[in-house]
Amino acid sequence: AQSVTQPDIHITVSEGASLELRCNYSYGATPYLFWYVQSPGQGLQLLLKYFSGDTLVQGIKGFEAEFKRSQSSFNLRKPSVHWSDAAEYFCAVGETYGGSQGNLIFGKGTKLSVKP
Amino acid sequence: NAGVTQTPKFRILKIGQSMTLQCAQDMNHNYMYWYRQDPGMGLKLIYYSVGAGITDKGEVPNGYNVSRSTTEDFPLRLELAAPSQTSVYFCASSYGVETQYFGPGTRLLVL
Structure with a gap:
């Protein structure tokens, strides 16, 4: 079955440090891949x-983000994190064939905290 | 463009009550979606529509109904509210299989 795994539930990084959020997917074909960000109490914004x-x-x-087909991964990166990046990040796979074409399968999200 | 709008922003329901969550988009998108978001669970697809008059079930459709009489509107109906339907509901729209654009969400509490 199609699925998206975000192994890290919560990550804390210092402001100015680099960031990598992991995303692995299982899908029968080459998927469309997305990263969305959600600030508290807000909707999702495409990154x-x-x-x-x-x-x-x-x-x-x-x-x-870099798509690595051999690893079924689509990890998100940022070289220097800002305090305003604190939010929850969702990786999603877009279905590319069949009757549910266009539907998104979401990971459970990674919450990012940024310490000063 | 207002994008995707949802009303209400917040609602408290008693068990067994019914309500309709409204969703509208002004981007002339043909695809529209309803998701629910529960803490630590990501977003789950409830129903989707690929055009006016066409709807289909997603992953978690039980307890919900939808209709799509116009391109712009995609209301979600809860007929007999249950505590398990306490959640945050997001509506989204897209042009075909392209990027989905999300509304601000409706927070629903069923007591």
């Missing part, structure tokens, strides 16, 4: 997406 082509994708707010 970046991968559909095809260059496996390193750039997003908003200085984030990037």
Whole structure:
């Protein structure tokens, strides 16, 4: 069955430190891949997406992610974290075939805390 | 563009009551979705629609109904509210299988 795993429930990093959030997926074909961010009490905002082509994708707010087919991973990175990056981050797989084409399968999220 | 709008923002229901969560989008998207978000569980798809007059079940449809009479609106109906339906509900829309855009959410408490 299709699934998305975010192994880290909660991560704390110091402001200015680098960040990597992990995402692994299980899907029968090449999926569409997304990272969304959710601030407390807010909806979800798209950070970046991968559909095809260059496996390193750039997003908003200085984030990037790399699709590694051999590892079924799509990890999110940022070289220097800002206090405003504290939020919950969701990785999602977009179904690319069949009757549920377009539907998203979400991971359970990783909560990021930033310490001064 | 207002994007995706949801009303109400917050609601308390008694067990057995019914209500409709409203969702509207002004981006002329053909696909619309309803999700529920529970703490530590990510988002689960309740229902989705690929166009006016077409709806289909997602992963967790029990206890809910939807309709899609126009491109813009996609209301979610709870007929007999149960405590298990306490959650935050998000509506989203997309143009085909492209990026989904989310509304601000409706927080529902069933007591």
